[in-house]
Amino acid sequence: MNMLDVQDVVKCFGTTIALDHTSFSLRNNDFLVLAGPSNSGKTTLFRLLSGLEQPDAGTIWLNGVNIGMMKGGARKVALVSHKYGVANQLSVYDNIAQPLRFRRQSKKIVDQQVQSALEILELQHIQKMPVKRLSGGEIQRVVIARAMVRDADLYLFDEPLAQLDPHTHHRAQQAIQLVHRLKGAISIYATQHPASALTIATRLALIYQGRIQQIGTPEEVLRRPANLFVAEYLHQPRLNQVPASVHATDTGYLIQADGFNFILPPAWRASFAQLANQTSVILGIRPNTILSTLTPPSPDASGYIHIPAQITHIDHLMGKWTMQLRVGQQTSLVAELKDIHHPSLQTGTRIEIGLHPVDICLFHPTARTLLPPPSW
Ligand SMILES: Nc1ncnc2c1ncn2[C@@H]1O[C@H](COP(=O)(O)OP(=O)(O)OP(=O)(O)O)[C@@H](O)[C@H]1O
Numbered sequence: 001m002n003m004l005d006v007q008d009v010v011k012c013f014g015t016t017i018a019l020d021h022t023s024f025s026l027r028n029n030d031f032l033v034l035a036g037p038s039n040s041g042k043t044t045l046f047r048l049l050s051g052l053e054q055p056d057a058g059t060i061w062l063n064g065v066n067i068g069m070m071k072g073g074a075r076k077v078a079l080v081s082h083k084y085g086v087a088n089q090l091s092v093y094d095n096i097a098q099p100l101r102f103r104r105q106s107k108k109i110v111d112q113q114v115q116s117a118l119e120i121l122e123l124q125h126i127q128k129m130p131v132k133r134l135s136g137g138e139i140q141r142v143v144i145a146r147a148m149v150r151d152a153d154l155y156l157f158d159e160p161l162a163q164l165d166p167h168t169h170h171r172a173q174q175a176i177q178l179v180h181r182l183k184g185a186i187s188i189y190a191t192q193h194p195a196s197a198l199t200i201a202t203r204l205a206l207i208y209q210g211r212i213q214q215i216g217t218p219e220e221v222l223r224r225p226a227n228l229f230v231a232e233y234l235h236q237p238r239l240n241q242v243p244a245s246v247h248a249t250d251t252g253y254l255i256q257a258d259g260f261n262f263i264l265p266p267a268w269r270a271s272f273a274q275l276a277n278q279t280s281v282i283l284g285i286r287p288n289t290i291l292s293t294l295t296p297p298s299p300d301a302s303g304y305i306h307i308p309a310q311i312t313h314i315d316h317l318m319g320k321w322t323m324q325l326r327v328g329q330q331t332s333l334v335a336e337l338k339d340i341h342h343p344s345l346q347t348g349t350r351i352e353i354g355l356h357p358v359d360i361c362l363f364h365p366t367a368r369t370l371l372p373p374p375s376w
Helices: 042-050 092-102 107-120 136-148 166-183 195-199 218-223 228-234 266-273
Strands: 003-013 016-027 031-035 057-062 077-081 154-158 186-191 203-208 211-216 240-248 253-257 260-264 280-285 305-317 320-327 331-338 350-355 360-363
Touching (some): 003 042, 016 057, 016 203, 042 154, 042 186, 092 107, 092 136, 136 166, 203 218, 203 228, 228 280, 320 350
Parallel strands (some): 031 186, 077 154
Antiparallel strands (some): 003 016, 203 211, 240 253, 240 280, 305 320, 305 350, 320 331
8 A cells, every 4th residue: 555644844945935844644546636826835845755855854754664865766756747858859769768778677678668658648659759849748748658657656747737738638637647547656746727637636735835725635625625725726716705793692603794694503612612702704605506596496495595686797608607696785796507597687687596504614704714614
């Protein structure tokens, strides 16, 4: 079983803290999408994992071995990145063969492995061509094929699909998924644009200012973002943020926002204790959790809050409606509604929307952290 444990790793460049006490663990067959904006520490982490840099503090364990200070060549780690490019003068075949020849494998083994990688990545027809004559998408596939012939326990894909057109992007992503599946190793895929990679992720982490903000399954992180930074970074269209007040009542907690209110059960007591003396929260409402009462089945099932709303802007594309809604006096919500068949929907139309309290995240008003629901 493969295991990666990054424990309390720190890396500084002069006064810049690139990684600030970073910790996380991955297990067999985990495919982690590591998302974060520019300068958040993704490449630095990869350089430490692959041995191009050493940590100032902390440890990196791969399969029970502390590899943090080990030379890059001694680690079973493959780094796939256009930044650590291919040899432009060499042919596709020779580029893929390079890591095997470096390890002094026999000619027969080199040929077997290269041919297999060429076939899987559909590069046979250009195997003799020098890399300098290839398109961007073909070069990406050569880089992936070169990693594929490595016998690694950990694969690192550093923004591997940047600048590819949608079709090539899709093919290269399938190739990455294939490498991951065939190798049965841990993979980490770093990107500023996580959306498309989420389909192949088993884990999703958000890194910001050198710190892992949250790690979990994509479902967990998307449904319950640990803080508003995570929510704002991941949600497209963006998470609605609505200020509200909290008041204890006989039956639980009354949450009052502009234009709607609802009750949360007494079990929320521990979460609201984090507010100390404050009575305000921020409600996080994902656009795709808002239902229209025009949507069959209508949200009449118990527990839904019914809210009168007015459409202030509407976009429609292939059965999906993105609407800007006015709720209450001045609250604006973005809703993503699917499959509503109503010809009269237009700017100005008054509709009723349904929202379930279970789908609403509550955040601390100043710390901007999630107030975890009681069942968590
Ligand atoms: N060799 C270096 N010397 C000085 N500062 C560095 C060095 N490498 C990284 N940094 C700094 O460390 C921080 C993290 O950089 P890093 O390249 O790891 O971010 P990133 O998330 O990979 O960004 P991007 O998505 O733009 O590639 C940045 O502030 C960067 O300027």
